[in-house]
Amino acid sequence: xxxxxxxxWFLVLLGVVATAGLTQGLLLPLVATLLEKKGVSxxxxxxxxxxxxxxxxxxxxxxxxxxxxxxxRFVILIGMVLLLGCxxxxxxxxxxxxxxxxxxxxxxxxxxxxxxxxxxxTAESPVHLRGRRVSQYGLAFAMGFGLGPLGMNxxxxxxxxxxxxxxxxxxxxxxxxFFLKDQRPPVDxxxxxxxxxxLRIYRWSFVALCPAFLYGFxxxxxxxxxxxxxxxxxxxTSWVSILISAFVYGxxxxxxxxxxxxxxxxxxxxxxxxxxxxxxxxxxxxxxIENAWLLLLVFALxxxxxxxxxxxxxxxxxxxxxxxxxPEGNALASAHFAIGCVLxxxxxxxxxxxxxxxxxxxxxxxxxLAFVILTLRxxxxxxxxxxxxxxxxxxxxxx
Numbered sequence: 440x441x442x443x444x445x446x447x448w449f450l451v452l453l454g455v456v457a458t459a460g461l462t463q464g465l466l467l468p469l470v471a472t473l474l475e476k477k478g479v480s481x482x483x484x485x486x487x488x489x490x491x492x493x494x495x496x497x498x499x500x501x502x503x504x505x506x507x508x509x510x511x512r513f514v515i516l517i518g519m520v521l522l523l524g525c526x527x528x529x530x531x532x533x534x535x536x537x538x539x540x541x542x543x544x545x546x547x548x549x550x551x552x553x554x555x556x557x558x559x560x561t562a563e564s565p566v567h568l569r570g571r572r573v574s575q576y577g578l579a580f581a582m583g584f585g586l587g588p589l590g591m592n593x594x595x596x597x598x599x600x601x602x603x604x605x606x607x608x609x610x611x612x613x614x615x616x617f618f619l620k621d622q623r624p625p626v627d628x629x630x631x632x633x634x635x636x637x638l639r640i641y642r643w644s645f646v647a648l649c650p651a652f653l654y655g656f657x658x659x660x661x662x663x664x665x666x667x668x669x670x671x672x673x674x675x676t677s678w679v680s681i682l683i684s685a686f687v688y689g690x691x692x693x694x695x696x697x698x699x700x701x702x703x704x705x706x707x708x709x710x711x712x713x714x715x716x717x718x719x720x721x722x723x724x725x726x727x728i729e730n731a732w733l734l735l736l737v738f739a740l741x742x743x744x745x746x747x748x749x750x751x752x753x754x755x756x757x758x759x760x761x762x763x764x765x766p767e768g769n770a771l772a773s774a775h776f777a778i779g780c781v782l783x784x785x786x787x788x789x790x791x792x793x794x795x796x797x798x799x800x801x802x803x804x805x806x807x808l809a810f811v812i813l814t815l816r817x818x819x820x821x822x823x824x825x826x827x828x829x830x831x832x833x834x835x836x837x838x
Contacts, residue, residue: 445563449572451615452556455515456576457583458612459552462522464587465605466491466529466545467662468683470538472591472676473598479535481667485788488663490539492655492780494546499774502554503766510621511559518552519613521545526606530599550773558769561757562624567702570754574698577750581694585687588662588680624766640768644759646817649810650710650752651772655779657745657803661686664787668796672728682738689739690746697747698754706755711814713744713751718807720744725797745807749776 467488474484505514525541525548532541557576564572590601641648662683669679701709720741727733753772760768790798 448619449560449575451619452560453575453579454612454615455519455552456556457579458609459518459522459549460580460583460585461587462526462545462583462605462609463491463549464584464662464683464687465590465601466526466542466587467659468588468666468680469591469594469601470542471663471666472594472670472679474535474538475667475670480788481664481791482785482788483535484667485664485784485786487535487539487542488659488784489781490542491546491549492659492777492784494543494548495550496546496774496777496781498547498550499554499770499777502551502773503770505551506555506558506624506766510623511555512616512619512621514551514555515616515619516613518548518550518555519609519616521548522552523606523609523613526602526609529602546777550777554769554773557753557772558624558766559622561753561769562762562765563622569757570698570702570706570751571695573750573754573757574695574747576753577698577747578691578694581687581690581746584658585684585691588683588687591676591680594676636764636767637771640760640764640771644756644768644771646707646813647752647755647759648772648775649813650748650755652775652779653714653806653810654745654749654752655776656783656806657748657779658783659780660783660787660799660803663784664791664799667788668791668799671791672796674731678731682735685735686738686742687746689742689744691743692739693743694747694750697744697751701751701754706751706758707814710748710751710755711811713747714807714814715811717741717745718804718811721800721804721807724800728797 471484471488474487475481479487502514505517521544525545528541529538532538560572560576561569590604593600593604665683666676666679669682670676674682697709697713720737724734724737724741727737753769756768756772757765786802787799790796790802
């Protein structure tokens with residue numbers, strides 16, 4: 440790919456990712472807030488939020504086949520069509536069940552769209568730039584996801600206004616995807632049973648798949664359950680949207696530096712470090728819930744670190760696996776992300792209703808610390824393609 444066309448390709452993909460993040464960042468707290476105002480219980484509200492992630496989870500097994508069969512661009516276009524159509528349908532078909540169906544379909548669109556963009560970027564990026572580019576991918580998603588909750592402030596003009604505004608932005612980016620040149624991932628010539636391949640990939644890259652689960656659990660819990668927790672603790676709708684945006688926008692401070700740092704020090708060391716600090720920050724949040732400005736600072740700092748979990752996990756995965764195994768590896772990462780997203784809102788809703796909202800943050804802190812222990816004890820099996828910070832690759836067992 441020529442440098443000029445490569446730059447245009449990369450910028451279009453970043454635009455697609457940012458808009459998808461914007462959609463997800465808006466719909467999660469927006470629908471949760473609207474359902475809360477309609478008197479839906481916190482546990483049912485959390486269950487409703489899992490519909491989006493069930494769509495992600497159930498569509499994930501088909502993503503690899505779709506990309507190999509039809510190419511990256513076609514799969515991205517299909518994902519954009521699903522996001523567009525469902526966003527415009529939200530104001531038309533209102534109610535608990537119709538919105539649940541639309542959330543599910545948006546989850547399907549999100550899944551195949553993100554899968555194709557992630558795989559395209561990781562597969563085509565030179566190894567010495569992989570951490571940086573995947574971090575830029577995460578940065579684009581974070582920018583969109585962080586802007587999304589601010590769309591809740593459009594509710595004062597009517598419930599339909601945030602949805603229509605989002606739909607118009609999606610339509611604009613949708614046109615840009617037609618300028619992408621279609622490509623397909625490398626085809627593996629080896630004959631190997633699907634189950635055997637998945638087990639081998641899982642054995643090699645288990646620790647690299649965990650950040651996707653953590654990020655999904657964290658993102659969905661905060662977006663789906665925190666609005667309920669915040670409103671019940673006296674925070675207004677505006678403050679809830681600002682805090683969620685601060686958490687996401689905090690990652691803008693550290694996403695790229697952490698990506699570059701991981702290129703030099705290794706992904707696993709950086710992942711373990713940010714999770715340890717993030718666990719401390721999560722445990723502090725219930726202690727400062729009554730001070731909105733201090734809460735804003737903690738959200739921004741913790742979000743700055745944990746916002747890189749998914750992108751660093753993808754870069755680590757691409758370091759470990761052969762190029763031919765990346766489609767299946769990325770599919771497993773998407774599945775872990777979706778499982779975390781499905782569990783997060785429902786567990787969060789149940790905890791808020793039965794134990795109390797503070798327990799939500801202690802659970803997240805404990806989960807992050809469990810991963811830190813895993814990174815200290817788990818040795819990546821050899822042979823792997825773990826990047827050591829130079830311009831080449833080497834066979835190693837990264838500790």
